[in-house]
Amino acid sequence: MGVRRLLLGLFHASEAWTIPDEEVERLRLDFPDLEITRARSKENLEAAIPEAEILFSWAPGEANVARARNLRWLHAPAAGIGAYLTPSVTKRKILLTNSRGVHAVPIAEHTLGVLVALARQLRTAIADQIQDGLERERWFEGPGRPRELYGRTLGLFGYGAIGREVARRALAFGMRVIAVRRHPERPSAWEPDLLRALGLPEEEPRIDAVMGPGDLDRMLEASDAVVVAAALTPETQGVFDAAAFGRMKRGAWFVNVARGKIVRERDLVAALRMGSIGAAALDVFETEPLPRESELYTLDNVILTPHISGNSIGFWPRAMALFRANLRRDAAGLPLLNQVDIERGY
Numbered sequence: 001m002g003v004r005r006l007l008l009g010l011f012h013a014s015e016a017w018t019i020p021d022e023e024v025e026r027l028r029l030d031f032p033d034l035e036i037t038r039a040r041s042k043e044n045l046e047a048a049i050p051e052a053e054i055l056f057s058w059a060p061g062e063a064n065v066a067r068a069r070n071l072r073w074l075h076a077p078a079a080g081i082g083a084y085l086t087p088s089v090t091k092r093k094i095l096l097t098n099s100r101g102v103h104a105v106p107i108a109e110h111t112l113g114v115l116v117a118l119a120r121q122l123r124t125a126i127a128d129q130i131q132d133g134l135e136r137e138r139w140f141e142g143p144g145r146p147r148e149l150y151g152r153t154l155g156l157f158g159y160g161a162i163g164r165e166v167a168r169r170a171l172a173f174g175m176r177v178i179a180v181r182r183h184p185e186r187p188s189a190w191e192p193d194l195l196r197a198l199g200l201p202e203e204e205p206r207i208d209a210v211m212g213p214g215d216l217d218r219m220l221e222a223s224d225a226v227v228v229a230a231a232l233t234p235e236t237q238g239v240f241d242a243a244a245f246g247r248m249k250r251g252a253w254f255v256n257v258a259r260g261k262i263v264r265e266r267d268l269v270a271a272l273r274m275g276s277i278g279a280a281a282l283d284v285f286e287t288e289p290l291p292r293e294s295e296l297y298t299l300d301n302v303i304l305t306p307h308i309s310g311n312s313i314g315f316w317p318r319a320m321a322l323f324r325a326n327l328r329r330d331a332a333g334l335p336l337l338n339q340v341d342i343e344r345g346y
Helices: 021-030 042-051 062-067 087-092 104-119 122-130 161-172 192-198 213-222 242-247 265-274 315-332
Strands: 004-009 034-038 054-057 073-075 095-097 153-157 176-180 209-211 225-228 253-256 279-282 302-304
Touching (some): 104 279, 104 302
Parallel strands (some): 054 073
């Protein structure tokens, strides 16, 4: 294989999502065969894209992809690829890979963090600290008494990289874990090479049950806490509606670290107001940023975060380790890791 032309379109208004200089320099050192162009603006990207063979970029848009006459491989730095499925990508069958798995560790830690916060009533403690001072007596009576994760059942909707890492941590807390995934009969799709590139354990967590979508009601009825960790697809959109919340245990906790449109937000608010579920922790919403007039702000049994569960200083080292692994596979003529099925959308 001759010289490969790589274009990096990893600029962003936020420093957190802009590729660090040291990661670009490491690419140059590790891959001297690469002709690397780094775009630092939309204008840079537009000027360089016609010659790019490999594009590692935030969503470049249809107009740019249409002009990328030499493009054969497009790599996304995150897992979500909806904005990458442009007409040119699908029609020309450009190879699309994503960074599925790079957010698994921070999102799993965030998930267990909010579960601990819900169990131990930390929202109440923080509110007391800010407003009224600490009142010890009320912690010993009524429905607000702290609970434990130990011995409780965690239900996962989605059992990919994030689900696996949530399960691993929940098991360490002594929880029972059950999961719903699209194809429970299939073995894990996580190749050892991919897990090694991401720095994730290769062994599967020993959870209690893996069920199919037809068993969602059974999972909801059995779970003390439900965590949404699935991709947004036509099949998962709006799955968590009034009927689903009605199936959950009274007082159960609900956590969404996946995509806001998997949940009917109005139905969730109603379930929280009526007390049919106990509390929720939400990192994603139907509309983002969450509008200030949202009823969710008025509820005292909700923890809200602004779609930051995947944010971590470990993002770029992990994302670049995966990309370097794929560059080596590309040079060797091997199948790339994390290839996206364009028809399925993930």
